[in-house]
Amino acid sequence: GSDSTRIYLDRALIRGRQCEDPVALCRIYNALGIYAVSIETNYFGGIEYFLEAMEYARSASLNRFYLVAQCNLANTYYMRNDPAGLKYAEEVCRLGTEWGYDYLAFGGAVISAYMHYMLGDQDRALEYILRTLPDTDKFGYHTELYSLYANILHAQGDDAGALDGRGQLTLMRGAGAGHAAGQNLLHCTHTTGKALLPARPKSKS
Secondary structure, eight states: OHHHHHHHHHHHHHHHHHHTOHHHHHHHHHHHHHHHHHTSOOHHHHHHHHHHHHHHHHHTTOHHHHHHHHHHHHHHHHHTTOGGGHHHHHHHHHHHHHHTOHHHHHHHHHHHHHHHHHHTOHHHHHHHHHHHGGGHHHHOOHHHHHHHHHHHHHHTTOHHHHBOTTSOBOOOOOTTHHHHHHHHTOSSHHHHOOOOOOOSOOOOO
16 A cells, blocks of 8 residues: 555665665655655655755766656646746756657656646747657657647647647646646656656646
8 A cells, every 4th residue: 555655665765875875765766756746745745855866866977867857856846837847847858868868858848848838838838849749659648749739739829730630629628637647647657767747738827
């Protein structure tokens, strides 16, 4: 159960600190962040854990771990409707590209597109979403990202462009859809090494 998972993570953290193993500590803090956000709905706690994971990764030059934690951090801010996470998402996209981590660059672009859409900056949202679409066959999220693409075009007044191949507008409606979908992806990331990605666009306020 969730209680036993938390006990296991707390014990692992104690051992990781004793061993001073930066790789283990990156994984453990990332796992604690995922647990805090997905199980406890504790976004502030999750943010602190992800920042700790980033700090250990930075100190040991563990670039992939750094970007995974930063991508998770950005997605947690997105789930809180907090634009403070945009700078993290954009940096993941930039550094992932520079360092050759294609999936993480993709993840940073995805979250950046969602956050610009949430903020009402459709031009920037479109710029980022167009970066992701060619990679959906490789990384997934095809339906979610084309739905976001349609939402962006609709917000720009381009309903004709937003029509999919069946002639229907692929808009994802509902204020809580993005939040729930984002939570659904907060699992096993500390073992797979993949970053958290939101799955549906939030309704703009």
